[in-house]
Amino acid sequence: MSRNGKHNPPGPKGAPILGMALSLRKDPLAGMQQMTRDYGDVVRFYVMMQERTLVNRPDLINQVLVMQQAKFHKSELTRRITTRILGQGLLISEGDFWRRQRRLAQPAFHRARLGEYGATMLELAEAHIRDWGDGEQRNISQEMMGLTLDIAVKTLFGTTLPGESRQIGQAMTFLMRYSLRRNRMPYRIPETWPTPSNRRANRELEFIDSLVMRIINERRAEGNSNHHNDLLALLMGAMDEDGSQMTPKQLHDETMTLFLAGHETTAQMLGWTWYALSGNPEAEATLHEELDGVLGGRAPGAEDFPRLPYLRAVMNEVLRMYPPAYILARETMETCDIGGYEIHKGSTVVISQWIMHRDPRYYDDPEAFRPERWLDGLQDRLPPGAYFPFSAGPRRCIGEGFALLEAAIVTATLAQKFKFRLVPGTEVIPEPLITLRPRNAIQMTIHAR
Ligand code: HEM
Numbered sequence: 187m188s189r190n191g192k193h194n195p196p197g198p199k200g201a202p203i204l205g206m207a208l209s210l211r212k213d214p215l216a217g218m219q220q221m222t223r224d225y226g227d228v229v230r231f232y233v234m235m236q237e238r239t240l241v242n243r244p245d246l247i248n249q250v251l252v253m254q255q256a257k258f259h260k261s262e263l264t265r266r267i268t269t270r271i272l273g274q275g276l277l278i279s280e281g282d283f284w285r286r287q288r289r290l291a292q293p294a295f296h297r298a299r300l301g302e303y304g305a306t307m308l309e310l311a312e313a314h315i316r317d318w319g320d321g322e323q324r325n326i327s328q329e330m331m332g333l334t335l336d337i338a339v340k341t342l343f344g345t346t347l348p349g350e351s352r353q354i355g356q357a358m359t360f361l362m363r364y365s366l367r368r369n370r371m372p373y374r375i376p377e378t379w380p381t382p383s384n385r386r387a388n389r390e391l392e393f394i395d396s397l398v399m400r401i402i403n404e405r406r407a408e409g410n411s412n413h414h415n416d417l418l419a420l421l422m423g424a425m426d427e428d429g430s431q432m433t434p435k436q437l438h439d440e441t442m443t444l445f446l447a448g449h450e451t452t453a454q455m456l457g458w459t460w461y462a463l464s465g466n467p468e469a470e471a472t473l474h475e476e477l478d479g480v481l482g483g484r485a486p487g488a489e490d491f492p493r494l495p496y497l498r499a500v501m502n503e504v505l506r507m508y509p510p511a512y513i514l515a516r517e518t519m520e521t522c523d524i525g526g527y528e529i530h531k532g533s534t535v536v537i538s539q540w541i542m543h544r545d546p547r548y549y550d551d552p553e554a555f556r557p558e559r560w561l562d563g564l565q566d567r568l569p570p571g572a573y574f575p576f577s578a579g580p581r582r583c584i585g586e587g588f589a590l591l592e593a594a595i596v597t598a599t600l601a602q603k604f605k606f607r608l609v610p611g612t613e614v615i616p617e618p619l620i621t622l623r624p625r626n627a628i629q630m631t632i633h634a635r
Pocket of ligand 1: 452
């Protein structure tokens, strides 16, 4: 019991100084699940003497993300991992600055705009699989990363940046791993020391920065004329109520943010889709039947999706079981009450889609991939905070509609032509990095349908 009569949440003691650092490092997903089984819906634990509170009940999650959201900021942890790459982009900025940037970026994601990106998504999906042949083996996660990267580059910059696209993806992957690894080390070597990985991080960052700045500067020199119809043009043209526009630095940070947030997550979602379907041939057959019946072999368009409920159910189920954003972290800006417990100012509140989406109180047989569960209005029956692959409240993903359209177009296009089977011996284990990735390549054999 604390001084003001409120209870402190229960939780494990952990090791001296390290707290739960070692056990969570070994297997963060299993470690967090075990804590909720042992201690309940609100768990207090420590990592390197820093207080963390794991919240795992829909109404309390809704408190943090929606009802009391003003008391929570993006965590210091999130900022530390991403600031060097994303600067003050939408994902991590706060307060009035964030509100203005969100207002300026929002029109680029309006429904009418999405239709235009849809055409690009389809064109690139069809081009990507043009030379795929029956019986070939491919690393499907890498293929999906390549495809979403091409889509991100084309929709953001209106160009395909041939040759550079793959290099950008590799640089981003290295930088994310590097930041995460640095952050998980008990002692951090300063970024300025010329270690091999610091030097490579600087090189990769300079490469991406100069590429993005080159494109922005070329556009500015052209006067951002109307013939560009991409996200960058919309961001550059966006004007606030007072007539002000984004500075080159803001444009750079938002572009980097959309670029990173926009391709990696969707790539993981698609990789997990093919993995889940390959292991569930009945669900796969139902999807094929629906696609064949509605589309009859023609290309999908945004207008088809209301008539493809099973496709949507597959997507929902993939996002339930393999949420690319598997965890959210917030820092408490003032001491507050969550579920009758006192959460101290400065504490990190942790919420996990991976854990909540597998909670048997809300999902029957949660470890089973069953798209059918979504067909009879489950999404509307679930309480707020029980299913949140794109988060909730004001900081909800700005690219949700974009991601769902992209996933639907790519899934419908590929599933009409192929089915995929895991190459025997391929072990698929989810690995919680910045996003939920497969630890090893998802190596699959392609079968023409
Ligand atoms: C399956 C794909 C995606 C998933 C699962 C996903 C998930 C999320 C989640 C959970 C957040 C909230 C993060 C937090 O509160 O800490 C978020 C924020 C964000 N996402 Fe996504 N996202 C996806 C695709 C996209 C795409 C395609 C874009 C852009 C084209 C995008 C851009 C953003 C941005 C800019 C934010 C920050 C929004 C803000 O704070 O105002 N995301 N996303």
